[in-house]
Amino acid sequence: MTGIGLSRLAISVPDTVDSVEEVLRASGSSASEIKVFTRMFKLRDSPSWPLDQQMDDLLVEAGRRALADGGGADLVLYGHSLMTQEVSLRPGFAQRVLKQLDLEATPFFGISGVACTAPLRAVDLARDYVRKFPERKVLVLAGDLGATTSVARVIPRLTVLGDALGAFTVAREGVRYRHVASASRTDPRFRRGMRMDADDLRLFGRACAELVLDVLAEAANTAGIAIKDVDWVMPHLVNALAWKVFSEQVGIPHERFLLDLLPSQGHVYGLDALTSLEYADRLGKLRPGDLCALLSVGQGAYFHALIVEVVEEE
Known part of the structure; x- marks a missing residue:
């Protein structure tokens, strides 16, 4: 038996990208700081979706690809880094996503409060769930839309932040x-x-x-x-x-x-x-x-x- 694991991953990254140099300049970074980010850190581009792009649609599209083999899911976990993600900004987020995925009666939980480790923590929680219920499957949604302002996209002396979303299942079947x-x-x-x-x-x-x-x-x-x-x-x-x-x-x-x-x-x-x-x-x-x-x-x-x-x- 293979054991519990992840399916192939459905990843969505924006086609549009912003220049890291331009993001840094807009945030007030100095010329020397920009050189460090682009030359020593090797950062060039940062993906970002248009501000009018609905997160519901993006997550649903990734979720549908993750569930393409059929069978639905018995639990949905959404791992996200930002505490002020659309989950809290637009009431009814979980219900809208579940409805579009034809999973209206499925429990939905957000995994957050652990910053950027949330998606990997969600994998562990999904693994624990399948250990207890071996015949069940968990759909994990993950990612953030955080590239809303230039200032919020820069972590001083470390990196620049961009957008991406993903989905996959955790189960005993269909494991990659x-x-x-x-x-x-x-x-x-x-x-x-x-x-x-x-x-x-x-x-x-x-x-x-x-x-x-x-x-x-x-x-x-x-x-x-x-x-x-x-x-x-x-x-x-x-x-x-x-x-x-x-x-x-x-x-x-x-x-x-x-x-x-x-x-x-x-x-x-x-x-x-x-x-x-x-x-x-x-x-x-x-x-x-x-x-x-x-x-x-x-x-x-x-x-x-x-x-x-x-x-x-x-």
């Missing part, structure tokens, strides 16, 4: 990526998130590598493997420099870090690792048996590692 192991961490020292002062931000930058390593090591230990046994690392796409340093610290060759989408997409909240997983599979980079470590970091501060194994589809 078997759930192998996962781990989470929270560090209350950095609970102020974007409101941290300069000293806290510097400390956070130094602590991040250690905390990401902690969750990756715990997940690998749970899986019964060494960190070096991971075939691919699909990281949080904040910037190229952070992962170059991290790869040297943990001893995983830099070529195993899938950063292909970083220049053209960059950071799209909690969907970074999932968009990279879908991209790698679509381009034929993955083989059955490959172990992929999906990493996510959230302001607040939250850390999550998920290890999945690529399997032959049934």
